[in-house]
Amino acid sequence: MTEFRYELLATDGKARLGRIHTAHGVIDTPAFMPVGTAATVKGMLPENVADTGAQILLGNTYHLMLRPGAERIARLGGLHKFMNWDKPILTDSGGYQVMSLSKLRKITEDGVTFKSHIDGRKFALSPERSMEIQHLLGSTITMAFDECTPFPATEQQAADSMRMSMRWAKRSKDAFVNREGYALYGIQQGSVFENLRRESSEKLTELDLPGHSVGGLAVGEGQQIMFDTLDFCVDMLPANKPRYLMGVGKPSDLVGAVMRGIDQFDCVLPTRSGRNAQGFTHRGTLNLKNGRHRDDDRPLDDQCNCPACTKYSRAYLHHLIKAGEILGAVLLTWHNLAYYQDLMADMRKAIAEGRMDAFARDFHAAQEGGDI
């Protein structure tokens, strides 16, 4: 059996090249985790997600507890078997999704009660119930149950929210069922306040957990404030364990956050925007709904080896999207996931070769190059 272990292989400034060993396989970091909210990466077969280079997926406690139910998935063999994905799965703990999706929420020290956004049924989540659900799912990496502090928040609001999340982190650890090769990650809060981020990090470090995430960002603060916060809050987390930035982000967010020491990412952007005709390329972002693509027989991205770019033209993608054809959403999702995995692979190579600064310069020059 494999024990959960983070291996730091190289650094380049604050950027890190690493490898996470888990019960379900290895994750090369920096890594992007495609979002598989309802036990599927929307529009993709799992084998094709793996073909893009993804070594770990994200699942959501909130969605799966509502439908089809955590006990049902456990009875059916767990989430890996249910969705036919045998590599690592990280599941978010539900607090963020309750606040962003459900109706009629009530927060107390014990946890949250809420009504399902699907059918209005009443549910409750607490650190203990979130740990139980993630255990029933068979998550490789379980996230502590926290509250994502809204932005903006006063320092007092951020302090109260962070301190509750730290009390919930302790309860999460006490309720977590430890299995070899599995892990519980703590979630740092504290909004944009350096002293609160430090207090949160000290509380989490006391719990001696195998990994941590930076929570409470990508909540509308914008890239500059996110980077300014990362400039001080990432180093507060133990350097010998993975650091995961939740909910991030667009390509330039990933480059900037890798350069500030982040090892793991997840975001709905590549998949959700792919279903909305947006294509990320090495030379910037395209919207394939735009009529200027109707006669363009070039590939979407001439540096990409995915099926959308090797077998089809921009004109064809434009046609599929205008016609509302399912294949349009499938091909753009597939491409965006391949683009994100290629970006992560290129950054891992750049860190290994000590040229992350040059990589970032070339990345930004190509993105702003125009005329795509």
Ligand SMILES: COC(=O)c1ccc(CCNc2nc3cc4nc(N)[nH]c(=O)c4cc3[nH]2)cc1
């Ligand atoms: C097309 O693209 C989109 O629709 C889209 C939507 C939302 C985000 C931002 C997501 N941001 C975000 N997700 C998050 C998830 C989190 N989970 C926990 N447990 N704690 C947190 O503190 C937390 C913070 C987050 N911030 C990014 C993209």
Ligand SMILES: [Zn+2]
């Ligand atoms: Zn492609």
